[in-house]
Structures are given as structure tokens and as C-alpha cells.
Amino acid sequence: MKGDMYIARAADKDILKRGENGGVVTSLLKFALESKRVDAVVAVKAREGNRYDGIPVLITEPEKVLETAGSLHSSSPNIARLLTEYLDGASNLKLAVVVKPCDARAIIELAKRTQINLDNLLLIGLNCTGTLPSVKAKTMMKEIFEVDPAEVVGEDIEDNVLTITLKDGSEKKEDLAKLEEQGYGRRENCRRCEINIPVMADIACGKWGTTNKETTFIETCSEKGAQFIQSAVDGGCITVEEPSTASINDRKKKDQAAIELAKQWQDKDFSGLEKMSTEERFSHWFAQFGQCIKCYGCRDACPICYCKDCFLEADRGYITPGEIPPDVMFPMVRVAHVMDSCVNCGQCEDVCTMDVPISLLVFLLNKKMSDIFKYEPGMDVTKLPPLRTTTDQELKLTGVDISFDF
Numbered sequence: 001m002k003g004d005m006y007i008a009r010a011a012d013k014d015i016l017k018r019g020e021n022g023g024v025v026t027s028l029l030k031f032a033l034e035s036k037r038v039d040a041v042v043a044v045k046a047r048e049g050n051r052y053d054g055i056p057v058l059i060t061e062p063e064k065v066l067e068t069a070g071s072l073h074s075s076s077p078n079i080a081r082l083l084t085e086y087l088d089g090a091s092n093l094k095l096a097v098v099v100k101p102c103d104a105r106a107i108i109e110l111a112k113r114t115q116i117n118l119d120n121l122l123l124i125g126l127n128c129t130g131t132l133p134s135v136k137a138k139t140m141m142k143e144i145f146e147v148d149p150a151e152v153v154g155e156d157i158e159d160n161v162l163t164i165t166l167k168d169g170s171e172k173k174e175d176l177a178k179l180e181e182q183g184y185g186r187r188e189n190c191r192r193c194e195i196n197i198p199v200m201a202d203i204a205c206g207k208w209g210t211t212n213k214e215t216t217f218i219e220t221c222s223e224k225g226a227q228f229i230q231s232a233v234d235g236g237c238i239t240v241e242e243p244s245t246a247s248i249n250d251r252k253k254k255d256q257a258a259i260e261l262a263k264q265w266q267d268k269d270f271s272g273l274e275k276m277s278t279e280e281r282f283s284h285w286f287a288q289f290g291q292c293i294k295c296y297g298c299r300d301a302c303p304i305c306y307c308k309d310c311f312l313e314a315d316r317g318y319i320t321p322g323e324i325p326p327d328v329m330f331p332m333v334r335v336a337h338v339m340d341s342c343v344n345c346g347q348c349e350d351v352c353t354m355d356v357p358i359s360l361l362v363f364l365l366n367k368k369m370s371d372i373f374k375y376e377p378g379m380d381v382t383k384l385p386p387l388r389t390t391t392d393q394e395l396k397l398t399g400v401d402i403s404f405d406f
């Protein structure tokens, strides 16, 4: 049932050898296809010989699932957008999808907007404490770790240490906080991210709570997830045992430590802004928006920006065509449209050629809105975003003040 926890490992010896942490995720994906619970699997694999370039793949043959074994820390493909753009929001196919917490949250927000059919999805969530920007990661391997990036076969983030594994089996470690002070390490949105265990997915898989590298800790987060795990156990795909209280506590402790670290990054990111007067804050953000070249990249990448007929298109007449820098209403409208539902995936900032810190601003606004409305985007499909559910009249009645600075 929902909430069950297991320590699991693959039953298949080949998967056990090739997969990470006991090959559990690979085994579950293979089982989902073999048992015909899904038509296809959506996962990520490294481009041939380049683990810094993860590409999403749609797999229908069980044997091919092995190609996706192992984690890629320098890859953050836009899984939710992929489902809506290329797979009709899973309206025709039953899919098992491997997701990080931000992917799962975006999928849930899109399901609320009827852009994705959750009934056709099995969300297999992976714990996540951050992904590395791929180009910077390669530079970091050369400059800081002093290795050829092509020699790296694995990365791991644990207890604020980034460990890399090389082809010869040796390991090198660096303090993550120090790397991040030097401009390397995780993507900026990931540093602020407090959602490490994908409890909004159907199952959450990760190494926290395990005592060796040959097992995965699984939590079933929905009835669908629980039934799937039960059938995977009954079908002989994985072997499981009950986690000890120490394992469960260790997992909680690691999650809490990652949340604390994220809060420290939020304090760092926001402290300069908090010290500014309202006028200074406006000047600051307008100067940032002034760098925008209206390439529409952030809008096209944002999973929450789902409108087919966007108000910001030139032919709608709201924003003057060709004008660079665009009227300040261009970023303002986009920010206003997504701020109650932003899932902090960072896709907008990843694509921005002008380094406009969009995800920082939307995160900041979303935090303030979440505090007021007690709404956390992407955590519960039954809860609608506040701007969809709250009328002016209701606000007046409750006396809630929704004015805040950015």
C-alpha cells in the first residue's frame, strides 16, 4: 500500500552488474515493459561516449532499457515538456517515466491543466540533490579535478561532497560548497531546491537509507506505485526486504540535511535583495530584464507555459514586434503567468542566452505566494493553483494581503 518502504535489488545478475545501486530502476522499467503494464518507457541515456550529454529516449523493447542504466548528473532534460510536445501528453500511450522531483512536479501541474493524462503514466521518481550544468561540469573536471572529462564514468553527491569515479576505478572528491563558491557544482536552481525525495511520483527510489552500493531504498507514494512494486516482487523482478528503523531515520536525516543546505543557498541568493529598498529592487530587476533579447527561449522551455496561443506573440499586439530590449511587460507577463506554479526546474535559465536570472525571480515570488496560500506547486494533483481558485471577493472576505515586493 501507499507509504510502504523497501530495500530492494535487481534479481537479474546482468542488471545487478550494470545498473547502479542494485539496478532496481532498470529492473522496474524492464518489468513494466515485459509485463505490458506500459507501452513504452521514457528515460535518459548518455549520448555515445559523452556522459555530459544526456538524451531522453522512448523505449519499447525491454532489452534496450539497459542502455539507460546508471545516473547522469550533468543532464537535466525537460521531461514534462517532452511529454506534452512529442507524446501528446500521454493521451494515447501508457508510459513509465523516470523523473526527478522537479520533472514530476511539472507533470502534475500540467495534469491539472489537462495537458497530461496522469492515468496513463507510471512515475518512477529518483531522489535528487542537484544536477550539474554540462559545459561547466566538463571544465570543472579539467580545471579542478585535473582529469580528462572523458575518463569520468560516474559522479555522486553525498554529504556535501562531489565524488567522481574514473575508468580505472579510482575516485576523486571535492567539497561541494567550495566548488560552488568557485562557480562550479550544481545548477543555481538546484542549490535552492528543497524537494529531494520525489514523494509526488508513484514511487520514490534512492540510495539514502541503504548501507551499500548494491541496493536502493524504495517508498511507494501512490496506490498505483504500491501495486506496481508488489507485482514486480511477485514477478521475481526485484528482491526486497523491510528497511530497519535506522535506515528510515538515516534517509530522513539526509533529506533534512539537504533541505537545510538549500535554505542556506536561498538565504545567500536573497540576502542582497532583502537589503534593498523597494525602489532599488525595482531598478535591479528592470536592469536584469533590460538584458532580454526577446528570444522566447524561456517561454518555450518552461513546462508551466503551456498556452498554445501566447499573449506575448507579436501578432497579438500586446508587445511591440521587433523591439529590443522588449517592453518590461514582456518578462513581467511571463513571470506573472507562471509564478504561482513554478516548480523551480531551472529550464528557463538554462536556455537564456543573456543570463537573465528568471528562475531566481520566479522562485522568490513563488515562495512568497506559497507562504500566503499554503500551496506548493506540483505536490498534489487535487490542489489547484491559487490564482485559479481565489476570487477578489474571497480575498477581501479573508482579509489576506497579497501585496508583496520582488
Ligand code: SF4
Residues within 6 Å of the ligand: 076, 100, 101, 102, 103, 128, 129, 130, 131, 189, 190, 191, 193, 194, 195, 196, 344, 345, 346
Ligand atoms: S531542481 Fe531539484 S529536483 Fe530538479 S534537478 Fe535540481 S535538485 Fe533535482
Ligand code: SF4
Residues within 6 Å of the ligand: 189, 301, 302, 303, 304, 305, 338, 341, 342, 343, 344, 345, 346, 347, 348, 349, 358, 359, 362
Ligand atoms: S519559470 Fe523557469 S524554473 Fe519555473 S517552472 Fe518555468 S522553466 Fe521552470
Ligand code: SF4
Residues within 6 Å of the ligand: 291, 292, 293, 294, 295, 296, 297, 298, 299, 331, 348, 351, 352, 353, 354, 355, 356, 358
Ligand atoms: S530566454 Fe532570456 S533573452 Fe530569451 S526571452 Fe527569456 S529572458 Fe529574454
